[in-house]
Amino acid sequence: MTDAAPALAPAVATVVLLAAGLLAAGLLRRAWRRREPSRPWLILGSWMIVAAIVLASGPWLGPVRGPAMALAVMPLAVLGLVAAGVQLRNARVRPPREPALEPSERASKAWRGWLRVLLAGPIGGVAAMGVALAWTIWAPGAPQTRMVVGGLLVPVLWGGAMAWTLADDKILRATAVLAGVTLVTFTASILKGFS
Numbered sequence: 001m002t003d004a005a006p007a008l009a010p011a012v013a014t015v016v017l018l019a020a021g022l023l024a025a026g027l028l029r030r031a032w033r034r035r036e037p038s039r040p041w042l043i044l045g046s047w048m049i050v051a052a053i054v055l056a057s058g059p060w061l062g063p064v065r066g067p068a069m070a071l072a073v074m075p076l077a078v079l080g081l082v083a084a085g086v087q088l089r090n091a092r093v094r095p096p097r098e099p100a101l102e103p104s105e106r107a108s109k110a111w112r113g114w115l116r117v118l119l120a121g122p123i124g125g126v127a128a129m130g131v132a133l134a135w136t137i138w139a140p141g142a143p144q145t146r147m148v149v150g151g152l153l154v155p156v157l158w159g160g161a162m163a164w165t166l167a168d169d170k171i172l173r174a175t176a177v178l179a180g181v182t183l184v185t186f187t188a189s190i191l192k193g194f195s
Helices: 004-033 039-061 065-084 110-138 143-167 171-192
Strands: none
Touching: 004 039, 004 065, 039 065, 110 143, 110 171, 143 171
């Protein structure tokens, strides 16, 4: 008889935890669907049930196994409640989409193309290096870590600058932003210096 009692405890605990999870999820679902004055109490009550079951499972099943089992089994009950409400619907037939429009519908001019090339290439690269240098100088932490993170920032920021300048219709805005970022970051780096 003593051997059967410990084997029965996890099975009974699983049933109790599933029931508690269903009760808490049912209260939350009711609070979600209905706009009643008791809504805050339903939400509070459901979370109180969860907290009480997690705390009570410790003395019942063990200080480690109890809360772990509660946090693993109760979500299964919630998942079952959600799965019970799944509705299958027929897919809607959508018309085919038109291809994406180009960034600019205006006639292109040579200076805009050259400016885009300069912004996506060297100017974007210099701005990315300025941000990485400012990060290396101003960020807290060990100098080696700051240098590695700064070095890893350069290609990511340069790629972002390329994508933005090639996709943005307002090329002068991109020019102003990249020039401003370059000026601010290099000025901040010069003012502090690498210590």
